[in-house]
Amino acid sequence: MSTIRLLVLGAVRQHGRAHGYQVRADLEYWGAHEWSNAKPGSIYHALKAMEKQGLLHAHETAPSTAGGPPRTEYELTEQGRQEYLDLVREALTSYDQRPDNLAAALGCMVDLPRDEVVALLEERVRRVEEWRRSVTEYYTPAEGPEQLGHIGEIMNYWVHSADTGAEWTRSLIARVKGGAYTFAGEGEPFVGVLAEGERNPYA
Numbered sequence: 001m002s003t004i005r006l007l008v009l010g011a012v013r014q015h016g017r018a019h020g021y022q023v024r025a026d027l028e029y030w031g032a033h034e035w036s037n038a039k040p041g042s043i044y045h046a047l048k049a050m051e052k053q054g055l056l057h058a059h060e061t062a063p064s065t066a067g068g069p070p071r072t073e074y075e076l077t078e079q080g081r082q083e084y085l086d087l088v089r090e091a092l093t094s095y096d097q098r099p100d101n102l103a104a105a106l107g108c109m110v111d112l113p114r115d116e117v118v119a120l121l122e123e124r125v126r127r128v129e130e131w132r133r134s135v136t137e138y139y140t141p142a143e144g145p146e147q148l149g150h151i152g153e154i155m156n157y158w159v160h161s162a163d164t165g166a167e168w169t170r171s172l173i174a175r176v177k178g179g180a181y182t183f184a185g186e187g188e189p190f191v192g193v194l195a196e197g198e199r200n201p202y203a
Contacts, residue, residue: 002046002087003036003037003038003091003098003100003101003104004036004037004038004042004043004046005046005050005083005087006084006087006088006091006101006104006105006108007027007030007032007036007038007104007107008023008027008038008043008046008047008050009050009055009056009076009080009083009084009087010084010088010104010107010108010111011023011026011027011193012056012074012075012076013076013081013084013111014026014191014192014193015193016075017059017073017074017075018073018074018075018193019061019071019072019073019074020043020044020047020071020072020074021071022193022194022196023043023047023074024040024043024044025194025200026192026193026194027043028200029193029194029200030107030192032100032103032104035099035100035103036100036103036104037100047072047074050080051074054077054079054080055076055077055079055080055083056074056075056076056077056080057074057075057076057077058072058073058074059072059073059074059075060072061073084108084111085111085112087105088105088108088109088111088112089112089116089120091104091105092105092109092117092120092121092123092124093120093121093123093124093127094124094127095124095127095128095131095162095165107192109183110181110182110183110184110189110190111184112183112184113183113184113185114176114183114184114186117176117183118173118176118177121169121172121173121176122173124169125166125169125170125173128162128165128166128169129166131162132159132162132163132166135155135158135159135162136159139152139155139159141156141159144156
């Protein structure tokens with residue numbers, strides 16, 4: 001799954017229409033340049049590629065008052081909206097040891113209904129536990145990593161990550177079930193993107 005596609009579609013969706021600089025600023029606001037491949041070049045490339053694929057519709061806008069060429073603003077097509085929601089669902093349930101996919105989905109999960117997010121996260125826990133069972137057929141955590149020499153530290157790290165990941169996911173499920181956050185269909189959502197011209201406080 002392409003994390004950059006999910007991030008870009010999510011940022012555009014929250015704005016309704018957004019140009020490349022806005023998307024870049026939003027993803028920096030989320031810190032995505034630190035934990036994903038959301039660099040300026042990849043963001044602009046993704047926008048143009050997804051326009052060609054029919055996921056985004058491009059609008060030419062007037063030049064800014066400061067001068068310079070017109071900007072292109074993008075908005076999701078119906079196909080793009082469906083692709084976006086499918087990517088959120090996939091990232092919330094999959095367990096592939098890549099934190100960027102999950103982090104991107106967490107920034108977009110409120111675009112789904114609360115009950116669906118709970119079900120997706122419960123499926124994520126099930127998959128983590130299934131992965132752990134398959135690994136521990138060959139590696140016994142109680143015996144420690146030394147059983148495989150120093151290479152055992154790799155397996156020890158992944159098993160530990162799976163355990164803490166499952167624990168964290170269960171705590172998120174409890175928060176969501178307890179009423180945390182505003183999900184699709186529940187009212188006015190939290191604004192998770194920067195307004196036009198708003199300075200990123202974390203830049």
